[in-house]
């Protein structure tokens with residue numbers, strides 16, 4: 001496990017190597033940012049959007065929260081942080097894509113599936129936050145009542161991504177931008193076990209691998 005001294009040493013390496021070698025990039029970034037996508041991902045330490053997509057500084061505007069959830073559009077101040085970030089990304093940065101990036105083994109979704117009895121006992125805030133995806137939990141329990149808790153959690157991780165995509169469309173200026181073709185929404189699910197990145201297809205209503213024929217075993221050998 002890294003401690004603070006190692007993080008500082010890591011920053012020193014960044015400053016002396018990356019920052020110096022990428023003078024052109026940072027010179028451009030000093031003028032301002034023009035990220036191409038807003039990524040809403042989980043706070044989970046194992047799922048880093050920039051690392052997974054090979055993005056450079058300036059490429060991604062990122063919001064991270066427990067279970068990568070988007071609440072529905074509302075005027076009142078409840079959970080204003082995520083709504084403000086979405087608003088800034090869409091209205092000011094005019095991103096062309098919003099990616100909701102979920103992942104396997106999500107602790108937030110596991111807590112959602114365990115139910116209120118467990119979350120109320122263990123947390124002050126987690127239960128209220130993850131209840132945004134209650135619809136996903138209900139759908140999984142309705143459609144997959146006999147499946148194992150692990151399979152139900154995986155299904156709920158993906159169903160919760162769809163809830164967040166639906167909630168994004170409830171923001172009037174997002175729905176408008178999507179209708180006008182200025183903005184595209186994507187639902188992605190990273191599988192930590194297989195290393196695959198799956199994307200939701202509205203045509204087939206399934207999550208499919210983004211890479212046509214990944215062969216991770218062979219890639220490791222070469």
Ligand SMILES: [Zn+2]
Nearest residue numbers: 042044106107
């Ligand atoms: Zn998570």
